[in-house]
Amino acid sequence: xxxxxxxxxxxxxxxxxxxxxxxxxxxxxxxxxxxxxxxxxxxxxxxxxxxxxxxxxxxxxxxxxxxxxxxxxxxxxxxxxxxxxxxxxxxxxxx
Numbered sequence: 219x220x221x222x223x224x225x226x227x228x229x230x231x232x233x234x235x236x237x238x239x240x241x242x243x244x245x246x247x248x249x250x251x252x253x254x255x256x257x258x259x260x261x262x263x264x265x266x267x268x269x270x271x272x273x274x275x276x277x278x279x280x281x282x283x284x285x286x287x288x289x290x291x292x293x294x295x296x297x298x299x300x301x302x303x304x305x306x307x308x309x310x311x312x313x
Contacts, residue, residue: 225274227253229261232269239271247272 224246230239242261247253253272262270281289 224248225253225276227257227272228275228278229253229257230271230273231261231267233266235268239269244275245272 225248227245227247227250228241229243229245231242232239245253245256245260247256250272254270257270257272261267
């Protein structure tokens with residue numbers, strides 16, 4: 219008997235407006251609509267979320283930790299990009 223594998227979807231939830239979406243887990247589903255419904259059923263039972271994203275796992279490209287120096291070293295030499303060079307007024311609040 220051959221099993222038909224259903225695609226894996228990564229689930230991201232935003233709990234409040236203004237906050238970023240955070241990865242909370244994965245679901246298996248045949249299509250995007252079913253993945254959204256499954257993610258809602260599994261990860262938003264308490265009604266604390268305002269937004270839900272599902273993304274096919276196959277669409278996510280990740281860097282290899284071995285390549286850390288190659289990918290992230292150039293930002294270390296651009297010290298003007300670090301927030302320590304800017305004064306943030308107290309009125310701005312949390313950034």
